[in-house]
Amino acid sequence: MVMEDDWDIKDPKEGKESPMPEIKIPPMAGVVLRGAAIVLTILIIFSVLFGSIFVSIGAGEVGVKFSQFGGVQEDELGEGLHIVPPWVSVTKYSVRSEMYTMSAKAAEGEVSGDDQINALTNEGLTLGLDISVRYRLVSEDASVVHTKLGTAYAEKIIRPTIKSVIREVVSGHTAMAIYGEQRELVATEMQVEMEKSLVGDGIIVEEVLLRNVQLPAKIADAIESKLQADQDAQRMIFVKQKEQLEAERRIIEANGIANATIVQATGEAEALRLINQELAKNPKLINYKYIQMLDGQEVQTIIVPSDQGIILDATT
Secondary structure: OOOOOEOOOEEOOOOEEOOOOOOEOOHHHHHHHHHHHHHHHHHHHHHHHHOOOEEEEOOOEEEEEEEOOOEEOOOOEOOEEEEOOOOEEEEEEEOOOEEEEEOOOOOOOOOOOOOOEEEEOOOOOEEEEEEEEEEEEOHHHHHHHHHHOOOOHHHHHHHHHHHHHHHHHHOOOOHHHHHOOOHHHHHHHHHHHHHHHHHHHOEEEEEEEEEEEEOOHHHHHHHHHHHHHHHHHHHHHHHHHHHHHHHHHHHHHHHHHHHHHHHHHHHHHHHHHHHHHHHHHOOOHHHHHHHHHHOOOOOOOOOOOHHHOOOOOOOO
16 A cells, blocks of 8 residues: 555556655655645735834844734834734834934024024023933833833933933033033033933933033123233243243353453463563573564564664674
């Protein structure tokens, strides 16, 4: 008796078996293959009717699953290719560092037009602030964000938090502190307060950039005048120091010339003293020096004092 899964190949003319070898598939393997084919067919039908069952999560993304029968699921999908049931939809969220900017320049911020933040200092002065906040979504909390806020979470929670924290922090400082040397410290304080407010919503604040501080017109003019006065004072100090250095240089130069003159005069006086000392010892030394001076010169007549006698031997 031949089983269903046995293949018998016969020659149709002769009614005999073909010389080709007989291939047999085990019964269990046949059952597995038929089952796999049925499952694949069902998956293809569901994919055509309800959408793709294959979901690809890109780099820097996380997928949040929503089941038609159970709502948002807590197990997020990481990077890579995933197979999900047809009744489950996947929403992708970026977990990379993002930047939210509020600026007075129309095309620079998240909102078109003048989106600068106005805040009051502890002096009652109104400052205009351009702010950039760098943040990221915690991948493990993406399902919570999806449930509470949805994909527009930046507008729903980050924007109002930025405005609230900025105004609160600015109210505790003076305009000059925010505008001047303490700007970085103020920005750090803003970052700490924002992170406290947003960490519970699955958002990490990485950095706050206080990019521009616009002062009231009167304060800005006063600061500019003060800076100009400081620059003029610094310039005068520089000129004074330059003149003082020049005066000191001239004094040093004059002292050098005076010292050189004194040294030269002292040397000449000492030379004259030595000459006088030698002349006192040998009065005729001057005649010898005189003759040395005339040596090599074309002299025909020499006039000498009458009391000196003949100083040259005319017979030579």
